[in-house]
Structure formats: structure tokens, C-alpha cells
Amino acid sequence: MDYILNGFVEAFRLIFSFDPEIIQIVLLSLYVSFSSTLYATLIGVPVGILLGINTFKGKRIVSRLLYTFMSFPPVIIGLFTALFLARSGPFGQFQLMYTPQAMIIAQTILVTPVITGIIFNQAGTSGHEVVQTGKTLGAQKWNILILLILELKSVIMIALVTGFGRAISEVGAVMIVGGNIRGFTRVMTTFIAMNNNMGQYSVSIAMGLILLTISFITNSILYHFVMGDQNENRG
Amino acid sequence: MKIEAKEIVKTYQDKSVLTLKGTHHHLVFEPGKIYGIIGPNGSGKTTLLKIMAGLIPMSSGNMLYNNQSLTHQTMTEMTYSSHSPTLFSRSIYENIAYPLRIRKVDKQMIDDTVNGLLAEFELNKIQTQNAKHLSGGESQKTALARALSFSPKVLFLDEPTANIDPKSIRIIESALKKRNHHDNLTVIIITHNLSQAFRLCSHLIFMDQGQCLFSGTPEEIMATSDPIINDFISYNRF
């Protein structure tokens, strides 16, 4: 059992040694997951709002598909992305396989349904009422979109953090399309998986702690926004 | 604006909830009058009002606004407010200012208008409070002030005084009368309060089971011999 305790001791030593390789890995993880969350937000928020507030044939099927994709295993998404990006695949000419760009693409595919689904759900209920109310007050399409984004602000925040959480914590997709190449596509999760395989528990634990801290910070920021909103509502 | 509802039918999954046919298949709302829609629960009042306000589509029939079908322009001249309004997550002041802000009205003008409405509806003490956390009556008053802020030509109201205390009911009724009198505002109001209908309306419409059974003055409705209407009125006597 000693190795667990030693692992933690070693972990703290590693964290505070500010090893450039570790820093680079952390920064790459943040870059990849922030980018994919950003793209997923740009797609997911408007699509979720549009699907949610409109009634159309096949809406039920769309929502079922969306919820299925929300919980799709990252490995499958990785595999799917790899098929398209591989040298012989339809987008092979761009030579994206085993690059950070490939990882961003895969994670964007992973996160977009999560963000779309959360927004879709809320837009269908309270969003619809906002649209109706906007119309009665003379709002044009553009005014209504702005109104919706403002009114759904806290849900958008929740969707964002949930999406980011899914991106930063997944291994399957980045492993397949990134390949865990040292100094190039190695991110926190693939680093942990690799070191764990090699029996180097302390570095795994160290990176695990960093990952946890980052999740904690993003969640705190969310909490601050959502709760801050409610305090403002009370005052 | 003159509004006409002709042979309106609304069905939800084969269930017919509104059918304007027979004697009163063609309802006409003249500009500058106050109309009351009364009738039992589930008789189709809200459905009719929302169709007229352009909020839900009709299954068949014809709506005319000054002899034309509904346009974006017409939508910006009418408004709708209900007993459970959707207010925006911002201050009461900003909720009332919203219709003016999207119309790009001059700042000073907005401030004057909103302050006037806040005072009129006795909301000035709580004007900075977020409108998501108001009592039922405060919400309704805010929604009504917001609806009136841009001086619409037509106001559709669905039980606007349902949660309101007696004093505030008087405030709301005089606000409506005042605008009807001075600005020629057309009001079409659903109410379960017959004495309110008699105080406000020059014309009443009685709905039952998706049909319009009566359309005429308050005096005429009191004199009718229709047993359904008489029965409905008798419960409102005390």
C-alpha cells in the first residue's frame, strides 16, 4: 500500500518542480479542450436554441438522437474521426491525423451534442415562452435571439462547463486521433493512461491531481456565475 | 385597428377546442372599444385570444386586421399579457423599458415613460428588483406596465387581475380606461369577474365549449334567455 502514499508525496514534488514537460502537457490539454468547447458552443448554442424553440416534424427523433450522441463513448468518436482524417480517408489530404487539430476536431464532435442537448432541453420549455413574450412586445428575429441568449445565460454556462468537463477528462478520442506523441499531442489523460500502464503511479497521481484541480476551478467559476446570478436576483 | 375573426377553428390532434360557426361565426372588434370575453373553464377563451394576438396558428378560418392578414408590422402594434406572464431576468424597470429599447426610443423618453408607469402601477419602490422574483400581483402589474409602455393600438389581456388585490384592480382598470379614452386603445379582455366585465366593457362575448354563444352589450346579455348563459351569470351574482 506504500506506493499510494509515496505516489502522493512524489506527486506534490512533481507539481511544485514545475517540470516544463508537465506544464506543456497541461497547456496543450487546456488549449485542445478550450478550443473544442468554443467551437462546440458556437455550433451548439444556436442549433440548440433553434431546434428547441421551433416545432417541426421529427422533433422527437432529433431529440432522441441528440440524447444518444450526448453519451456516445469517446473511443467511438475517436474512431469515427480517424476514419475521416486517416491518410486514405476523405480528408486524408489535409494530413491532420496525429495533430492537435485532429484532437480538437474529435473533441468538438464529442462536445457539440452535449452543449446542443442541454440548450435544446431548456429552450424548448422556458425558451419558447421567452420567444412568445418577445413577439408580443414587438421584438424582431434578431432581438429575440439576443433576448434568448440573455435569458438562457445560466443554462449556457452550465452547458459550457459540462462540455468542457467531458472534453478535458476523456482519453479515448484524443488517444486515437492524437496518438499521445511526446511533446506534440500528449495531453493529461493520455499521459496518465500511459504512465499507469508503465507502473509509474506517482506521475499518474500527480497529473490526476492537476486534472482534478482544473475541474474544480472551472466548476467554481460556474458556481460563481450561477449563484452570483441568483444573488443578484434576490437583491 | 379593426379586428375580425371569421369562422376560426382550432384543433389539437383531432380534438376540436374552438369552432366559430353558426350565428356568431364572424366576430368584429371595432377600434377604441373594450371587449370582454367570458365563459366557463376550457371554453376556448385563451385559445381564441392567442390566435387573435398571432401567438398560435389557427387550424382554419380567417383573421383580419384592418382588412388585411397578419403582418410583422401589425404584430408590433398589438400586445398580449396574461395572469402568468413571462418576465425577463432583469429589473422591473428594464422589463418595462424593453419594448422601447428595441424600438430605439430616445433615452430620456424611455426614462420618462417608464417612471410614469412605475408610479402609476405603484411599482417605484421595487423598480430595481429582479422581475424573476416577484409576487403574483407584482408580476402581473409589471407585465401590464411593460405591455402599455410602447402605446400599442390593441391590448389582449388574459385574466390580468387574477391574483390582484382590490386596490390594484382599481389601478389596473383605470389605467385601461384612461388609455382607451385618451389613446383610443382597443382592449380585449378575458375575465371571470363579471362585475369587472360590466365596469370595463361596452361589449361582451360569451364562449362555451369552443363556440361563441353570445355577442352583444352587457345589458343584452343580462336580458338573454339562453339557459347556459343565465346559469353562468347566476353564479356570479354575489
Ligand SMILES: Nc1ncnc2c1ncn2[C@@H]1O[C@H](COP(=O)(O)OP(=O)(O)OP(=O)(O)O)[C@@H](O)[C@H]1O
Ligand atoms: N396545447 C394544447 N393541446 C391540447 N389541448 C389544448 C391545448 N391548449 C388548450 N387545449 C384545450 O383547449 C380547450 C380550451 O382551452 P382554453 O385555454 O382556450 O380555455 P379557457 O376558456 O381559456 O379556459 P380557462 O377559463 O380555464 O382559462 C381546453 O379543453 C384545453 O384542454
Ligand SMILES: [Mg+2]
Ligand atoms: Mg384561459
